[in-house]
Structures are given as structure tokens and as C-alpha cells.
Amino acid sequence: VGDKVMVLNRFGLWQEVAVVPAGHTFLxxxxxxxxxxxxxxxxxxxxxxxxxxxxxxxxxxxxLIHAAAGGVGIAATQLCKxxxxxxxxxxxxxxxxxxxxxxxxxxxxxxxxxxYVEEVRKISPKGLDIVLDPLGGSDTHKAYxxxxxxxxxxxxxxxxxxxxxxxxxxxxxxxxxxxxxxxTLSLIQGNKSVCGFHLGYLDxxxxxxxxxxxxxxxxxxxxxxxxxxxxTWHLEQVxxxxxxxxxxxxxxxxxxxxxxxxxxxxxxNQFSNKE
Numbered sequence: 001v002g003d004k005v006m007v008l009n010r011f012g013l014w015q016e017v018a019v020v021p022a023g024h025t026f027l028x029x030x031x032x033x034x035x036x037x038x039x040x041x042x043x044x045x046x047x048x049x050x051x052x053x054x055x056x057x058x059x060x061x062x063x064l065i066h067a068a069a070g071g072v073g074i075a076a077t078q079l080c081k082x083x084x085x086x087x088x089x090x091x092x093x094x095x096x097x098x099x100x101x102x103x104x105x106x107x108x109x110x111x112x113x114x115x116y117v118e119e120v121r122k123i124s125p126k127g128l129d130i131v132l133d134p135l136g137g138s139d140t141h142k143a144y145x146x147x148x149x150x151x152x153x154x155x156x157x158x159x160x161x162x163x164x165x166x167x168x169x170x171x172x173x174x175x176x177x178x179x180x181x182x183x184t185l186s187l188i189q190g191n192k193s194v195c196g197f198h199l200g201y202l203d204x205x206x207x208x209x210x211x212x213x214x215x216x217x218x219x220x221x222x223x224x225x226x227x228x229x230x231x232t233w234h235l236e237q238v239x240x241x242x243x244x245x246x247x248x249x250x251x252x253x254x255x256x257x258x259x260x261x262x263x264x265x266x267x268x269n270q271f272s273n274k275e
Contacts, residue, residue: 003027004027004028004034004037005025005026005027005028006025006026006028006037006038006040006041007020007024007025007026007041008024008025008026008041008042008045008209008213009024009203010200010203014235023206023210024206026041026210026213026217029217029220029221032220035227035229035232036226036227036229039071039227039228039229040216040217040220040227041213042071042199043071043072043074043075043227044075044079044216044225044227045199045209045212045213045216046072046075046156046197046199047072047075047076047079047132048075048079048212048215048216049197049199049202049208049212050076050132050154050156050195050197051063051076051079051080051130051132052079052212053208053212054152054154054195054197055129055130055152055154056152057079057080057083057086057129057130058083059083059084059085059086060084060085060086061083061086061087061129061130062086062087062088062089062124062128062129062130063076063080063086063087063088063089063128063129063130063131063132064089064090064091064116064120064128064130064131064132064143064146065077065080065088065089065090065091065105065132066090066091066111066132066133066134066135066139067091067092067134067159068088068090068091068092068096068100068105068108069090069092069093069096069099069100071227072132072134072156073090073092073100074100074103074227074228075225075227076132077090077100077103077104077105078103078104078224078225078226079219079225080104081104081224082219082224082225087106087107087124088104088105088106088107089105089106089107089109089116089119089120089123089124089128090105090107090108090109091108091109091110091111091116092108092109092110092111093110093111093112094110094112094113096108097110103228107119107120107123116142117142117145117146120146121146126148127146127147127148127151128146128147128148128151129147129148129150129151129152130151130152130153130154131143131144131146131147131151131152131153131154132154132156133153133154133155133156133157134155134156134157134158134159135157135158135159135160136155136157136158136159136160136179136180137158137160137179137180138160139160140153140155140179140180141180143155144180144182144192144194147190147192149190149191149192150191150192151192151193152192152193152194152195153192153193153194153195154195154196154197155180155194155195155196155197156196156197156198158179180194182194
């Protein structure tokens with residue numbers, strides 16, 4: 001009783017008090033803040049299982065990380081740097097290149113002004129060993145074609161369907177139409193692998209998740225991984241976060257429960273003052 005813990009649970013955590021199985025909790029190490037603990041679990045377990053369980057990441061390999069300035073992107077970059085001589089390609093807007101390069105990205109690519117496929121091919125003509133794909137649609141096709149023989153594509157999202165601040169049904173339909181599919185014979189002939197990952201559907205595999213978390217916590221204690229926090233917000237300001245999140249420069253944004261230390265912001269005013 002009284003231990004500080006981080007919790008991994010599929011539902012029911014957007015509230016001040018939650019009851020979860022003890023096996024879904026992990027002790028927060030000494031020196032780790034609550035913000036870091038909140039950032040660690042989902043982002044780092046996702047990145048770890050994709051890179052090491054699916055990807056079998058080894059020294060001297062190459063990895064493409066999309067959204068390299070996001071929570072999973074930063075986690076994946078840091079984890080790649082725990083393996084010797086891994087080359088990390090990271091896509092992000094130009095304003096984030098300095099930060100992701102300092103964080104371990106070897107080659108930062110501005111996806112807004114450059115064709116990332118061409119940029120990767122200039123540096124690695126044979127292709128890549130691992131591609132982490134949260135985008136979906138035509139980008140998954142590009143990711144598969146970037147793989148070298150024995151390469152692995154790990155897809156874990158469809159962000160292209162949700163681009164922009166408003167729902168765009170035409171964009172959703174377009175990206176759905178372009179969703180990647182492949183015949184098993186093509187996989188055999190290409191000597192490539194395609195994997196799908198969703199941490200939310202691994203809630204029955206706590207032994208696997210616990211092993212990953214224990215390794216991640218050891219790396220944190222060694223100073224090899226550390227979450228980056230963009231900002232923290234109270235739950236009462238959730239509508240403000242909805243506006244802020246697409247404009248956020250990088251890293252991870254959090255909502256907190258409880259009573260704000262300052263006067264609660266008016267969501268109406270925040271929307272009306274938005275530039």
C-alpha cells in the first residue's frame with residue numbers, strides 16, 4: 001500500500017480512481033516523475049515489441065521511423081541507439097530536425113518538402129531492414145518497397161485517414177481504398193515480412209508485456225531511455241488539448257486528473273482566441 005505505480009490497462013483510466021489487476025501495474029523507479037511514468041508505458045512498450053520482438057533488431061541494421069518527433073518515434077529512436085551501429089532514418093517537419101537528431105536520428109527527412117523514399121535510396125540504395133509504419137494507405141506500399149531482402153515492415157496505425165483537424169470522409173475513403181494488401185507468394189519471392197501491431201489487443205499477454213517493461217525500466221535506470229514531455233494539461237482543459245495537439249511541436253502531451261492549481265481555462269475562450 002502506498003507504492004507509486006504506472007498502470008497499463010485498455011479501458012477505464014480517464015478518471016481519478018481506477019481499479020485494475022495488480023499484474024497490470026509496475027513500480028515507478030526512484031527519480032522518475034509521474035509525467036515520465038505516464039509517457040513510458042504505451043510509447044516504449046509499443047516501440048520495444050515492434051523493434052525487438054517483431055523486428056529482431058541487430059547491430060549494423062537500418063530503420064525508418066515515421067513521426068520521429070512523436071511519443072513512439074522518440075521511444076523507438078532511443079531504443080535503436082541501445083544497439084550498436086544502427087542507422088535511423090526519421091521523418092518529421094523541418095522545425096523538429098534539430099531535436100530528433102540530438103535524440104539519435106541519423107538522417108532526418110522533411111516529409112513535407114522531400115520524397116522520403118528518394119532520400120532513403122540516396123543513402124541506402126539496397127533499402128532498409130525495418131520500417132515502422134503508423135501511416136497506412138499509399139505509405140505502406142512505399143514502406144514495403146523500401147525493404148531490402150529479409151526486411152520487415154511493421155504497421156501499427158493509419159494516421160493518413162485522420163490527417164488534419166477535421167474529419168475528411170473523402171480522405172478516409174481514399175486511404176481505405178489504397179490500404180496495403182499482398183499475396184503470400186509475393187512475400188516468399190521477395191523474402192520480406194509484414195507484421196501488424198496494436199498494444200491494446202495484447203491485454204491478455206501480460207507476461208510478454210511485463211518482460212518488455214522490465215527491460216525498458218532497466219534501460220531507464222541506466223540512462224539509456226528517457227521520455228520527452230511537451231506539455232501537461234488538466235482534464236478540464238481537454239477541449240483546449242484537442243486544438244493544441246495538432247499544433248504541438250513534438251514529444252508527448254498529457255492530461256491530468258484532479259483540481260487545477262490555477263483557474264480552469266474556459267474552453268469557449270480558448271477556441272475563440274485560437275489563431
